[in-house]
Amino acid sequence: LKGLDLPRELAPKVIKELDLIIPAARTYVVFADNNDLMKIYALQVDLPVVDLAHSRIEVRWGKPYVFPLVYAIDEYSRQGVVLLDKAKWHFYTLHLGEIHEVADAFLDIPRDHSRKDEKRPAMRFEQGLVLRGGAEGDHFERHIEASVQRFYKHNASVLEKLVAAWHIDELIFMGPNEDTRFFESYLPKALRQRVIGYAPSLPKPAPSAGEVLQKVAPIIEEKMQATEQALLDEIRDVGRWTIPTVLNDLQMGRLHLLVAPWKVESDVLRCARGLVVEDQAAAKAYCPGQATQEVALRDVLPDLAVAHGARLEFVHGESESRLLNEFGGLAGLSRWRRVKED
Structure with a gap:
């Protein structure tokens, strides 16, 4: 300062x-x-x-x-974490490293199958085994099954509304594997496609939000890296890369996606009429006779992306190292791709 x-x-x-x-x-x-x-x-x-x-x-x-x-x-996208606890279900939102529980998210779930006035059918014993009593037992089992289905369908509807209300991009389930997978089967396809991982239950009931965050953070990081690596693989097949190539294609309106490293360290030149080029040689070729100003690439990338209709994505960690070493610091995907001929 x-x-x-x-x-x-x-x-x-x-x-x-x-x-x-x-x-x-x-x-x-x-x-x-x-x-x-x-x-x-x-x-x-x-x-x-x-x-x-x-x-x-x-x-x-x-x-x-x-x-x-x-x-x-x-x-940082927005994640929703669904904790299937035995006593109560919880829903957490996670964004920009902060986690918050949505109070009583599943409070109004139906409890028909656990009503205190429910009378279980009579039991009889045969050769040391407990057997349920005939037609009454079958009716009780059907009642329980119907109640469970209502329970999970209702929760699926509640979760769908929570995802919409909190603009959730990705979902993570916590709890016993059989419970989380069973609940997932009741979700609509659009929600199932947002599930990025599963975490086991925590040792104690009603864990703190911080404990939940610590448990799901590795899942989020792993998913982020996998997505970034897949994007770089696609660019390797059909994309464009290196700083001069990408700057040229971007300002010609040819790119719909621009990929930059988390820490952009390069400097570039901005010509008097606004064109951004890598160095003096490019300035002489594309901006003859114009004055140039040295600017940090990170300062001009967002405006360039907006001005030329490209979506800006950043990569970090191993993906950032790969972008710098393998792709020369910038990469992108073209709006129009050539069809490969056999």
Whole structure:
């Protein structure tokens, strides 16, 4: 803050506000101006704005710097976790590293099959075995089966409404395998396609939201990496890559999907008329006679994607390393693909 050319009172004001915070989040995002604006957002996720190895923290003055938040919104989808506990079913929403339980999500489930006034049919004994009594026993079994079906169908309807209300992208089931798979069989196809994994029950009933998050986090990470690797495999077959190729195709309107690394470190040149190129050689070829300005690639990618109608995706971890080493730092998928001839 002190290294920037800021209004005189701004840096002390921001530092004072930050001093009052007891750190409880992984990242804090601050927006402030020299009037009355002071907004601080606490996020439980990492953003590509801190490089501890080089003692770098991203600080900007001028146009609101929202690029890191674009990263986060793209990278982290919304998950719903359904915990099939013996005593009570629970539903949790998970987004941007934070988990919350939806209170009494399954409170109104029918309980016909467990009514206290239900009288079980008479039992008789034969050769040391307990046998259910004739037609009355068969009727009781049919009643239980019908009640169970109503129970699961009702819960499936409740879950469908929860997914819509909370804009859930992916589902995870927790509980005994036979229970979770049985319940899944009652879901409509659209919901079954959102299930990304299963986790066993936790040792104690009614676990905390933090314990649930710790259990499902590896499932989410594994699914994310698998999706990113599959995308890179598709690009290897039919896509485009390297920074100069992708920048050219993107600004020609040829790409519908742009894939970038989680930490974009490259610098590029922006010509006076707005074209973005990789280096001076490209500037001479595509922007002859124009003045150029060096800009960080991460600062111009979101605007380029929006301006040319491409969806921006970010990859991290092993997928990020592969994008950098195998694809030269940027990749994309074309709007129109050539049909391979036999």
